[in-house]
Amino acid sequence: QSYSHRLQHDMYFLTSTSRLNEQVVDKIVLQLNRVYPQILTNEEAEKFRNPKASLHTRLSDLLKHLQKKGDRHCQEFYRALQINAEQLFNDLPSRKILKTPDPTEVDTDKEQYMLNDRGPVFFLACFSMAAGLALFWYCCNSETQVIGRARRILGFSPIIIGRHVRNICMLYLEDVSRN
Secondary structure: OOHHHHHHHHHHHHHOOOOOOHHHHHHHHHHHHHOOOOOOOHHHHHHHOOOOOOHHHHHHHHHHHHHHHOHHHHHHHHHHHHHHOHHHHHOOHHHHHHOOOOOOOOOHHHHHHHHOOOHHHHHHHHHHHHHHHHHHHHHHOOOOOOOHHHHHHHHHOOOOOOHHHHHHHHHHHHHHHHO
């Protein structure tokens, strides 16, 4: 993207609800006036630093003026913005577009969301299924000796989902500890 196009994209963000205060705008205008090559003439700098006009108007006029002047002028504006308001520079919408990774790379944040979008109920259902299969395998295995009543309880517990499961497991543990 050209800097002019980026500035057009960022114009609303920069001019909305006092993102830039008066001191920062003055610093940017002065830097654009004093940088080599001179981006703003002395008359233009005075016009954009005029305290009689509102900050929103001055900033809008400055951005439109820089867009008309060309890509180099817009690039210098971004450089001045980075020097004088780095946090705001990093939050620009055009910077976020530039920060998007290569389409062939895996976006780890997006991948993490995609793996976790099913929620806790899905996890509990999968865990219950795995626990039920493990208990079923344990109970049906001919090598293990399980008492008849405990075998019925273990075989029945995956079906009951709720507060009764805890009570049944506690009864089974008490029964095993007595033997």
